[in-house]
Amino acid sequence: VAVTFFGDGAVNQGVLLEALNLASLRRLPVIFVCENNQFATTMRVQDTTAGTITGRAEAFGIPAGTVDGMDPEAVRDAAAGAVARARAGDGPAFLECLTYRFDAHHTWEYSVRPRYRTDEEVAAGRARDPLEIQAARVAGALRARIDEEIEDLLDQAQRFVDASPEPDPSGALDYLYAGGLRGRAGAV
Amino acid sequence: MPILSYLRALNRALSAEMERDPAVCVFGEDIGVAVSNVTTGLLKRFGPERVIDMPISEQAFTSFATGAAMAGSRPVVEFQIPALLFLVFEQIANQAHKLPLMTGGQVKIPVTYLLPSSGSRVGWAGQHSDHPYSLFAHVGVKTVVPATPTDAYGLLVSAIRDDDPVIVFGPAGAVVQRENVDFDALAPVPLGTARVHRPGTDVTVVAVGHLVHDALAVAGELAGTISVEVFDPRTLYPFDWAALAASLERTGRLVVVDDSNRTCGIGGEILATAAEEMRLIAPPKRVTRPDGAVLPFARELDLALQPTRTQLRAAIEAVAKTP
Helix, strand or coil, X not given: CEEEEEECHHHHCHHHHHHXXXXXXXXXXXXXXXXXXXXXXXXXXXXXXXXXHHHHHHCCCCCEEEEECCCHHHHHHHHHHHHHHHHCCCCCEEEXXXXXXXXXXXXXXXXXXXXXXXXXXXXXXXXXXXXXXXXXXXXXXXXXXXXXXXXXXXHXXXXXXXXXXXXXXXXXXXXXXXXXXXXXXXXX | CCEEEHHHHHHHHHHHHHHHCCCEEEEECXXXXXXXXXXXXXXXXXXXXXXXXXXXXXXXXXXXXXXXXXXXXXXXXXXXXXXXXXXXXXXXXXXXXXXXXXXXXXXXXXXXXXXXXXXXXXXXXXXXXXCCHHHHHHHCCEEECCCCHHHHHHHHHHHHHCCCCEEEEEEXXXXXXXXXXXXXXXXXXXXXXXXXXXXXXXXXXXXXXXXXXXXXXXXHHHCCCCCEEEEECCEEECCCHHHHHHHHHHHCCEEEEEEEECCCCHXXXXXXXXXXXXXXXXXXXXXXXXXCCCCCCCHHHHHHCCCCHHHHHXXXXXXHHCC
């Protein structure tokens, strides 16, 4: 089974429609997952998207569902159905996961600071954090242990990064060609 | 000996590789009925799971090939019209080419993109007559432009066996070529190796694709006055620079004939590299399409924008005359 993830911005790209057609036509075991976080960079989904997101898939005969993307168990259950269908040879499925983008689309926003949503709106979105939603289902002691393990893992990662040398420039184009072909350098 | 046409050579290469390796498959438009005469007989012989007719969705089926390659197939994707490459430039240049590096070598993308009639077919007009091989060499996609049926066979075989994306341009002007060959002697031609079709001592003419045949004709006309070496790179990326340097050691004079638009065409790269690193005793010249060429429908105008034998002859004579 192949799973492809994309945002609400991508649903207006023509190639997605080509891919939906091809996947349905050939009954491919593909699960299309749209993470609808309400924004294509700064553009609201309702300002960019005519019709519905699931309707695009349904037009090609692909079963499509919308799920609360902030609830990990709801996403898991919906995905399990899609995976079973793909494995049974019944072809692709489409899942729209409704979510909310907590932070900037990219760090560029930190310097440009475009104004397209209010602090109140972001706070309301953050109130439904999927980590918190799932954590509330886990017993207190287990949750504390998981938190401790994750903090420790992050500390290790930070120490590893701080202790690592900068990458060797001579390896910048490693793996570009399977057989190790090297093109000419930029200055000779 | 039997006669091998260029398209038949491509067909034989495809057929032989599909026979040899069950991972090889072909995707494209109208390939079941073989509109371009390259996939003739393949559907019947290898079935619809390996010879897959695609909807008019070039971007989707080019990415489909990338995915199939990641899953272990060795797809050959046929495009009937060279300008379709502009449509799928994202899928080739930005995805297939970059994925091996960006995954740290976790994936290989052994896809062959096959253009069985690139360049002008005279009268196919503005949106069907491009020859964009230089674009792919610029990006770093392995790019081959066979001039003869034997090389078309050998280079397509090597392209299919290569573990990287390779684009094979069969120039419409070369597709009319036929050769007397021993079919049993047909063999792979390694990528990145040039071929000297005619040795000479005065001027090296680097000719790309179908222009090799024009260069040979002009070299024949000039025989007795100017000794012309006809150098066919066969692969534009990676280019066989060592062979070109060796040729220029002999001649020291260079003309490139290249069916690219002039600005940033491969001809410019060849001249620049020769000027930087090789032996030149006279300023080199190139014969190309004009800057920004859009080939018109009218036959006379179409032909007027392609490199001609007259232009090539004048360039050779000018370079040979320079003391």
